[in-house]
Amino acid sequence: MATLALIQDNLPIMLWGTGVTVLVSGVAIILGMPLGLVLCFGLTSSSAWLRRVSRVYQSLWRGTPILVQLLIIYYLLPLIGINVAPILAAIIALTLNTIAFQAEIFRGGLLAIPPGQMEAARMVGIRKWSARIYILIPQIFRLIIPSLVNETISILKNSSLVSVIAVTELMRVSQQIVATTYRPFEIYITAAIIYIVTNFLLSLVGHAAEQRLARGT
Amino acid sequence: MTQFLDLWVQYAPLMLAGLVTTAWICALATVLGIVIGLILACLEGLDAKPLRWAVRTYIEIMRGLPILILLFVLYYGGPSIGLRLDAETVGVLGLGFYGAAYFAEIFRSGFQSIPKGQIEAARMAGLTGTQIVRHIKLPQMLVLITPPMVNEVIILIKESAVLSIITVAELTKNTTQFVNETYAVIQPYLAAALLYWLLVEAVAQLGKFVERRVRF
16 A cells, blocks of 8 residues: 555646646647648748758758757757756757658648649639648648647657756656655656556547547538 | 867767667667567457457557656666666667557558458468468568558667666767767767768668568
8 A cells, every 4th residue: 555655645746747748748749830831831842942951851850869859959059058948948859859740741631632722722813821821731630630649649758858858747757756765666657657648638639639620521 | 170070089989889789779679579569460460359459458558658668667667576677678678669569550550451352262271370471461561561660660769869868878878978078069969960860861771672672
């Protein structure tokens, strides 16, 4: 029963940490959406120069470990005179990372939409960005909900890495509890369960969203 | 500029040693992951509900868990249930078990791509389950599953950076040592990013080569 008491004592602070985890990953995902769309239109742009720049950005952020990205952002920003709180550095790093992945998801959705639609819209005189916002984007979102939920889960899992730059999210809180209680097994298993439950809830939300959007067609 | 490069020259052995560690840990983890993943996918295909349920649970747990938590449970939690492993072993096992769930999903999608009639025909011809997997399913699905498998290996290489947190002297760990000893930031991380990118690119090229070989 000592185990139960231990978990009961520490659960509130762990749930608080979960809140930070959800906040950091949620903000990153939401900020990443419009920026990911912009990068997606960059990747599919008619300008070769814009395409190249977009591809380099995407290749860099998809080709390096997120831990390295996080450390670079955290240690590099102060060097160029920008002092940010760890949590902000974490959000910036996760956002810049998810942009690259979301752009690829959006590109997949974009490819599934017949190009004739865009041509027709341009013919009737709708401006490029208006057509993108009102015609392409709503359809893209309907197609890519499952992938977007996957990306959200992956960012939520990766957000455990921001513990290394002292953001007190679930992982960091667990480490701190272990440091004072010397009960790593119980605490880390509890944290594991919290992560799994959170991700399970996320996939449920994803399913519900999918069904609602499917009805919209 | 020379100062910039001097640091690189000075720390090249450390960084390369880290790269080698990252590479062999990922290689072992990939082999482990593919073997367990294939076993899981085969078990899931059997006609036994409890077995299928157990495999699904394993996959869902692994896919819902940050790898960092898995490593911490094994490395720091292990000793309290009598499981003492060194950091490298935890790294290989952790990445392997984690990757296995993803490899299993890839194999499952591959198995699904084989028309049912072929399996029935093979069974009629008297082939055993293992023979069917070995001679009928695997060769045909290789074309389909090679790209996602290569993708997964690349993901594992990137995830392996997390092993630095449990003190494995791999590329990221050695990079932080580089930072701590020199107070330089740009050179170490730039070098790390380049080396990771090199490794990932090498795997991608290898994947393309394999892809060409498995095409009929």
